[in-house]
Each structure stands twice: as structure tokens, then as C-alpha cells.
Amino acid sequence: MAGIHLTLEAARGLSVSCLTANGCDDDNAQAVTEVMIKAERDGCTSHGIFRLPGYVKTLRCGRADGKAVPVVERISPxxxxxDGQNCLAPLALDRGRQPLIEAARETGIAALSLVRIxxxxxxxxxxxxxxxxxxxxxxxTSSRALVAPAGGTKAMFGTNPMAFGWPRRDGPPLVFDQAVSVMARGEVMIAARDGHALPEGVALDADxxxxxxxxxxxxxxxxxxxGYKGSSIGMMxxxxxxxxxxxxxAYETTANTADDGGAGRGGEVIIAIAPNRFGDGEGWLDHSEAFFAEMLKQDGVRLPGGRRHAERARIPKEGFHIPGSLHEKILALTNTE
Amino acid sequence: MAGIHLTLEAARGLSVSCLTANGCDDDNAQAVTEVMIKAERDGCTSHGIFRLPGYVKTLRCGRADGKAVPVVERISPxxxxxDGQNCLAPLALDRGRQPLIEAARETGIAALSLVRIxxxxxxxxxxxxxxxxxxxxxxxTSSRALVAPAGGTKAMFGTNPMAFGWPRRDGPPLVFDQAVSVMARGEVMIAARDGHALPEGVALDADxxxxxxxxxxxxxxxxxxxGYKGSSIGMMxxxxxxxxxxxxxAYETTANTADDGGAGRGGEVIIAIAPNRFGDGEGWLDHSEAFFAEMLKQDGVRLPGGRRHAERARIPKEGFHIPGSLHEKILALTNTE
Known part of the structure; x- marks a missing residue:
């Protein structure tokens, strides 16, 4: 494969150096780096180091604050x-996760609201x-307006991914993460970069x-x-x-934010549910394992995440490649003398 | 239009009589009737009086208990x-709604779990x-297994509707309700009854x-x-x-339940969220109204529910029609001498 070979550790160092050189304190640089490294570890190129220049743009233009200290508050039971205080999202997520989990364990279901991220x-x-x-x-989460509602021709929704996680008895949780667009924005960006055509039904042009x-x-x-069903989910x-x-x-984010390849300010909501507070004790775990086993009896049916888990077994040992042009860009962004 | 003309009041009487004749007490008969009448009022034929024979089957075979008294418990904050005690779902929903709303107002977000319905x-x-x-x-909610997972050919998921409601400043709430199947089972049943063909991509045959x-x-x-995105939502x-x-x-419901046109036992979950417990005071209401107004600036974009609301203005005055054969069937089911 062409390009520059990196280990996850080398990529981590490259990212932290670059973010630090662009105004991040250590907490912010580590948090942002970790989500990109997790993506690379799982073979999700479109959300890996490929995103680093975008983060740098968001910092350099002054929108995001690389030294922000998020404020966590339990505003209802x-x-x-x-309140991310204009941080890049990953640090706000790290700070909110345990309080969310504690709240959900107490009440059965709880929500994490992330703002100014x-x-x-x-x-x-x-x-x-x-x-x-x-x-x-x-x-x-919402983003810039990139997706037209069903019947329309102008962007109104973000690509608005919805991610869902469910604990498994053995091995990593069942997880899916899917944009409301037919194709994720990151994948379309990769296709544009590499000159690949898109399938039909994915997009409209500017007209x-x-x-x-x-x-x-x-x-x-x-x-x-x-069609309209995905559009309803985007609206929700x-x-x-x-x-x-x-x-x-999303339409406000677009109106507020220069389209410079960086991130726009937006919100995120995570709902956490403690299954053992729902009346079935620990029975839910075996019961859902039986459901997964039943699904997998059908040829052609796969559980989401299988490809990521396979890459997760391989990439930490073997490393991965990024295009030489991306590597050079990151080095140039790091050298801020 | 062919068929028997009914006012909503006449349909209500027809339904209550039929359900009572088939073992329902007044609470159960009224609750079940009310959801069918709401569907007829809004022009949703596939969930209107058309469902009455299915309810009767579910009662006559002894699966559902028309005199059940649901038990409500706040099992976590x-x-x-x-626990519906094997009632038809509407009574359990009526009994759970206010406790759910109270819990959500207290905690910000709450869940209603409905079992044995x-x-x-x-x-x-x-x-x-x-x-x-x-x-x-x-x-x-889940149902019988009727939908194949992406890549599969055998039913594994219910048609698993997801319904979402959001308060509006003026007029009825924004509401959508969509099955994970391309086409709702009710619509397919109506098409089969009327001999209409389905669009492509809706279904596979038994082979x-x-x-x-x-x-x-x-x-x-x-x-x-x-495709796989809708399938993921069905799995969720x-x-x-x-x-x-x-x-x-759903696959267990199918295995447990005779396919006699009646309902299978299943569960439902409703998550209720009190927006004014999320840190934006009452601002969310004006803010979301601005969002809806922005959506409607685009020609061709509609908010879900518009057709239902138009019918809601008309049908209570004008009534509606049901096929003569359905009317005869209901009368026959009511006459249990």
C-alpha cells in the first residue's frame, strides 16, 4: 500500500505534537487524539488522522479553544x-461520561447534554x-447543514449520525454508528480526494x-x-x-460558521440506559445473546462492527498507512515556528 | 365511495359492542376502541376499525384477557x-402515561416499559x-417476526415502528410513526385485500x-x-x-403464537423527555418553531402528520367508510349468541 506507514503509537505522537503546537493543552490534545487513534485502530480511515487538519483549522481560526476546561453539572436527577466552553468535543465527552453512567445507574435512564463543543x-x-x-x-449529534430533507434540494440537516451500543456477554459491545445521509460525509470526502464516483441516490449537485x-x-x-423515513430520523x-x-x-451552524474545513459548534445528546434497572434483573444479557445467535443463523446476516473488530485485532500489531500528502500536511501544521 | 358510511360515534359504538361481546370489560373495550377511533379520525384506515377482527381473534383464542387490570409500578426513579396482565395494549398505555409524564418531569428523562401486552x-x-x-x-415496539435483517431472507424483526412526538407552540404536536419495513404491514395487508401490487424492494416471497x-x-x-441502516434500527x-x-x-413471539390474524404478546418502550429540564428553559419551543419554519421554506418539503391533521378536520364532521364486508364481519363477531 502506498503512503506513510505509522504505528498507532507514532500516530498518537504525531497528533499530540500537532495539536499542542496549535494551542491545545495536554488534556485537550490527548482527548482529541484518542478518538482519532481509536478510529485508525479499527480501520475507520475517514475518522482517523485524516481529520487532524480539520481540528487544526478549527483551533487556528479561533473558534475552538484548545485550553478549554469543560464544566460538568447535573442539572436534573x-x-x-x-458546557464544553468551546473545546473540541472529545474532552467534553470524557468529562461527561462517568457522571452520565452514574446517573443512569441511579435512575435507570439518563441523558448527557453537550453544548458549546x-x-x-x-x-x-x-x-x-x-x-x-x-x-x-x-x-x-448535529453538524453543519449537509443533507436535504426528503422532497427538498437544499441542505437542512447535518449528516446527523446516530450511534447505538449494547453490551455483549463476551467481547466488545455491539455498536452501530450511521449517518442519516445515504453515505457518510467522511466517505464522500475520501471519494472526492481519490477521484472515485459515488453510487446513484447519494447526492444532489449545487443546482x-x-x-x-x-x-x-x-x-x-x-x-x-x-427517503422520507431517514429524513424523519434526521429531523428527530x-x-x-x-x-x-x-x-x-445544522442550518444555524452553517450560517454562523465559515466553511473552512473545520468543525462548526454544535450539540450532542447521549441517552444511557441501565438494563438491570428495567425489571428483568440480569436476564437481558443472556436473552439478547440468544437474539444475536438467532440473527447469525441466517447466511448473509452480519452484526455491525465485525469489520472494525477484525481490524482492531490486526492494526495495533501491523500499523496502518496514511497518504504521503496528509503526512506532509500534518508535519507542516505542526511546524508553527 | 363504496362501503358503509360511519360517523366516529357510530364506529365507537360498533367497536365497544363487539369487544364487550367478546369478553372485554368496559375499561378495556373503551381503551382499545379509542386508538382505533383516533386512527379513523385521522384517515389511517390500516390502523382503524380494520383491526377490530384481529383484536377479537386475540381475545377469543384466550391469549389476551379482556378483563385484565394492568399493574403500574415505578421500579426505578x-x-x-x-405489567399488562395480558391486556390488549391500549389500557396498559393509558395507565402508564401519567406516571411516565410525572417521572420525566421530575428527572428530565424517563422510560415506560410495557410488558405482557x-x-x-x-x-x-x-x-x-x-x-x-x-x-x-x-x-x-416489537411484534411478530415479519422483516428480514439486511442480507437475510427470513423474518427476524417485527415491523417495529418507531414513533416520535415533539410539542408545537400552536396546534397538534409534530409526530411521525414509521415502521422499519419499507412498507407498513397494515398497508401491505390492505394492498393484498384490495389486490394491489407492491412497489419493488418492499418484500421477498416465501422462497x-x-x-x-x-x-x-x-x-x-x-x-x-x-438497507442495512434500517435493519440496524430494527435490531435496536x-x-x-x-x-x-x-x-x-419478534422471533420468539412468532414461535410462541399461532398465526391466526390476532396479536402476539410483546413489549413496548416509551422514552419521555421534559425539554425544560435540559438547561434551555422554555427557549426550546421558539427555537424548534424557527427550525420547522426554515424546513418549510423549501418547496416539496412537508412536516409529517399534515395529511392526518387535514383528515382530522374533516372526518369528525363527515364520517368515513368501511367496506361492507368488514361491517358484516364486525356484526357477525358481535352477535355471539
């Missing part, structure tokens, strides 16, 4: 609020970490016409998966990740 | 559990009633081959909307409405 990471690491502690988790050109899609608008995510918590809707 | 109604009336009280609500024949679809398996709903609360997964 089952609601934890983290800049989010451009994958969502699955957040629900996976909660599910590793034995809870079910559902996370939603509202269907396109398979990835760059035209980047300049145009993405379409929701499953806007209402939860923005309307509910007083953060910006 | 933010979790209300209703027989569900075959539309979900949207449940979230609408909660949203009319100023809360956001998300409801999910696992794509079909547009509605009866073959009823005998075969439905497909999830949006199974885990919440069955795994979490100790109720039967």
Missing part, C-alpha cells in the same frame, strides 16, 4: 450537562465506552440535480437514507441535539 | 413499568398524547425471492427501509422493546 469525530467510541460499562447507549460526482456532492447536498436528531438542549440546528 | 395499534397516538402535555416522546405481489409478501417477508428496536425489558423478541 437524570440529566448531566457539559466542536464535533468532528466518530460517535461510536462514545457509545462503545458506555456499553463496555454494561449500559445501553444512544448518541446523536439540485442528482449527481454521482463526489466533488459535486461535496459542493452540493447529500440525500437522506431511506436535529430536535434532540439542538432544539432540546439549546444548541444550534 | 426514572422507569415506570406496566398484546399490541396491534398505531404508535403515534401514544407519543402524541405525551407531546400534548409538553414533553418529547419516543416509542418503539426469499423479490416480489411485488402483496399476498406473496404477506406469506413471505418484508424488507427493512434503507428489538433490543429496547424486548431485550431490555424482558419481553419476547
Amino acid at each position: 437524570a440529566v448531566v450537562r457539559v 466542536f464535533h468532528m469525530a466518530a460517535l461510536w467510541p462514545e457509545v462503545e465506552a458506555i456499553a463496555e460499562d454494561g449500559l445501553c447507549a444512544l448518541a446523536v 439540485g440535480n442528482p449527481t454521482t460526482d463526489a466533488q459535486a456532492a461535496v459542493d452540493g447536498v447529500l440525500l437522506p437514507f431511506g 436528531i436535529e430536535l434532540l441535539a439542538a432544539g432540546l438542549i439549546g444548541e444550534t440546528f | 426514572a422507569v415506570v413499568r406496566v 398484546f399490541h396491534m395499534a398505531a404508535l403515534w397516538p401514544e407519543v402524541e398524547a405525551i407531546a400534548e402535555d409538553g414533553l418529547c416522546a419516543l416509542a418503539v 426469499g425471492n423479490p416480489t411485488t405481489d402483496a399476498q406473496a409478501a404477506v406469506d413471505g417477508v418484508l424488507l427493512p427501509f434503507g 428496536i428489538e433490543l429496547l422493546a424486548a431485550g431490555l425489558i424482558g419481553e419476547t423478541f
Whole structure:
């Protein structure tokens, strides 16, 4: 494979150095780095080190504060609020996770509201970490407006991923993380970079016409998966990740924020559920394992996350590659003398 | 229009008489009737009086108890559990709604777990009633196995509707209610009854081959909307409405229950969220109204529920029609001498 070979440890050092050189304190640099490293470890290139220049842009333009100290508050018995104070999202998530888990264990179900953060990471690491502690988790976040509602031609929703995690008896939790766009923005960006065409039904160009050109899609608008049903889910995510918590809707984020490749300020909500507070004791675990086993009896059916788990067994040993151009860009961004 | 003309009041009387003749006490008969009448009032034929013979089957075979008294318990600070004692679902929902709303107002977010119920109604009336009280609500339920997971050919998930409600400043709440199947089972049943073909991509026949024949679809398996993304949502709903609360997964419901046109026992979960406990005071209401107004600036974009609200203005005055054959069947089911 072409490009620069990196171990996860080397990538970690590269990222921390670059973020530190661009104004992050150690807490922020480590937190942001860790979500990119988790993505690389699992083979999720589109949310790995590829995102580092975007984080740097968000810091350099002064939108995000690399030295922000998030403020955590339990504002209701089952609601934890983290005011990120304009941090990049990962530090706010790290600070909110344990208080959320504690609240959910006390009350049965609890929500984490994250405001004044800049989010451009994958969502699955957040629900996976909660599910590793034995809870079910559902996370939603908004972004810039990139997706048209069903029937429309102009961006109104973010790609609005929804991530869900469920504890397994053995091995890593069951986790899925899916954008409301047919194709994730990160994947479209990778396709545009590499000159690959998109499948039909993924995007409209800037004039509202269907396109398979990835760059035209980047300049145009993405379409929701499953037509009006995916569109309804995109709308629901806007209402939860923005309307509910007083953060910006995707269309407001777009209006507020220069389109410079960096992140826009936005909100996130994670709902955590403690299954053993729902009346079935510990029975839910064996019961859901039987369900997964039944699913897997069918040829062609897979549980989400299988490819990530396979990469997770391989990449920490073998490392991974990034394009030489990305490596050079990161080094240039790090050398701020 | 052909068929028998009914006012809502006449339909209510027809339904209560029929359910009472088939073993329901007044509480159960009224609750079940009310959800069918709400569906008819809003023009949702597939969840209206059309369902009455199915309810009767569920009662006559002895699975459901028309005199059941649901037991309500707050099992965790933010979790209300209703054991339906084998009632038809609507009475359990009526009994759980206010305790759920009270819990959510106290804690910010709360869940209602419904077990030992027989569900075959539309979900949207449940979230609408909660949203009319100023809360956001998300409801999910499982059913018999009718939908294949992405990549599979055998039914594993229920049609697993997800319903979402959000309060509006003026007028009825924003509500959507959508099955994880491309097409709702009720719609497929109506198409089979009327001899209409289905669009492509809706179903596989009993041999696992794509079909547009509605009866073959009823005998075969439905497909999830949006491919693997809709399939993931179907799986999530199974885990919440069955795994979490100790109720039967759709594949277990199918294995346990004769396929006689009646309902199978299953679970339901409703999450209620009190927006004014999330840190934005009352700001969320104006903020989300601005979001809806922005959506509606685009030609071709509609908010869900518009057709229902238009029918709601018309049908209570004008009444509605049911097929003569359905009317005769209901009369025959009522005459149990």
C-alpha cells in the first residue's frame, strides 16, 4: 500500500505534537487524539488522522479553544450537562461520561447534554465506552447543514449520525454508528480526494440535480437514507441535539460558521440506559445473546462492527498507512515556528 | 365511495359492542376502541376499525384477557413499568402515561416499559398524547417476526415502528410513526385485500425471492427501509422493546403464537423527555418553531402528520367508510349468541 506507514503509537505522537503546537493543552490534545487513534485502530480511515487538519483549522481560526476546561453539572436527577466552553468535543465527552453512567445507574435512564463543543469525530467510541460499562447507549449529534430533507434540494440537516451500543456477554459491545445521509460525509470526502464516483441516490449537485460526482456532492447536498423515513430520523436528531438542549440546528451552524474545513459548534445528546434497572434483573444479557445467535443463523446476516473488530485485532500489531500528502500536511501544521 | 358510511360515534359504538361481546370489560373495550377511533379520525384506515377482527381473534383464542387490570409500578426513579396482565395494549398505555409524564418531569428523562401486552395499534397516538402535555416522546415496539435483517431472507424483526412526538407552540404536536419495513404491514395487508401490487424492494416471497405481489409478501417477508441502516434500527428496536425489558423478541413471539390474524404478546418502550429540564428553559419551543419554519421554506418539503391533521378536520364532521364486508364481519363477531 502506498503512503506513510505509522504505528498507532507514532500516530498518537504525531497528533499530540500537532495539536499542542496549535494551542491545545495536554488534556485537550490527548482527548482529541484518542478518538482519532481509536478510529485508525479499527480501520475507520475517514475518522482517523485524516481529520487532524480539520481540528487544526478549527483551533487556528479561533473558534475552538484548545485550553478549554469543560464544566460538568447535573442539572436534573437524570440529566448531566457539559458546557464544553468551546473545546473540541472529545474532552467534553470524557468529562461527561462517568457522571452520565452514574446517573443512569441511579435512575435507570439518563441523558448527557453537550453544548458549546466542536464535533468532528466518530460517535461510536462514545457509545462503545458506555456499553463496555454494561449500559445501553444512544448518541446523536448535529453538524453543519449537509443533507436535504426528503422532497427538498437544499441542505437542512447535518449528516446527523446516530450511534447505538449494547453490551455483549463476551467481547466488545455491539455498536452501530450511521449517518442519516445515504453515505457518510467522511466517505464522500475520501471519494472526492481519490477521484472515485459515488453510487446513484447519494447526492444532489449545487443546482439540485442528482449527481454521482463526489466533488459535486461535496459542493452540493447529500440525500437522506431511506427517503422520507431517514429524513424523519434526521429531523428527530436535529430536535434532540439542538432544539432540546439549546444548541444550534445544522442550518444555524452553517450560517454562523465559515466553511473552512473545520468543525462548526454544535450539540450532542447521549441517552444511557441501565438494563438491570428495567425489571428483568440480569436476564437481558443472556436473552439478547440468544437474539444475536438467532440473527447469525441466517447466511448473509452480519452484526455491525465485525469489520472494525477484525481490524482492531490486526492494526495495533501491523500499523496502518496514511497518504504521503496528509503526512506532509500534518508535519507542516505542526511546524508553527 | 363504496362501503358503509360511519360517523366516529357510530364506529365507537360498533367497536365497544363487539369487544364487550367478546369478553372485554368496559375499561378495556373503551381503551382499545379509542386508538382505533383516533386512527379513523385521522384517515389511517390500516390502523382503524380494520383491526377490530384481529383484536377479537386475540381475545377469543384466550391469549389476551379482556378483563385484565394492568399493574403500574415505578421500579426505578426514572422507569415506570406496566405489567399488562395480558391486556390488549391500549389500557396498559393509558395507565402508564401519567406516571411516565410525572417521572420525566421530575428527572428530565424517563422510560415506560410495557410488558405482557398484546399490541396491534398505531404508535403515534401514544407519543402524541405525551407531546400534548409538553414533553418529547419516543416509542418503539416489537411484534411478530415479519422483516428480514439486511442480507437475510427470513423474518427476524417485527415491523417495529418507531414513533416520535415533539410539542408545537400552536396546534397538534409534530409526530411521525414509521415502521422499519419499507412498507407498513397494515398497508401491505390492505394492498393484498384490495389486490394491489407492491412497489419493488418492499418484500421477498416465501422462497426469499423479490416480489411485488402483496399476498406473496404477506406469506413471505418484508424488507427493512434503507438497507442495512434500517435493519440496524430494527435490531435496536428489538433490543429496547424486548431485550431490555424482558419481553419476547419478534422471533420468539412468532414461535410462541399461532398465526391466526390476532396479536402476539410483546413489549413496548416509551422514552419521555421534559425539554425544560435540559438547561434551555422554555427557549426550546421558539427555537424548534424557527427550525420547522426554515424546513418549510423549501418547496416539496412537508412536516409529517399534515395529511392526518387535514383528515382530522374533516372526518369528525363527515364520517368515513368501511367496506361492507368488514361491517358484516364486525356484526357477525358481535352477535355471539
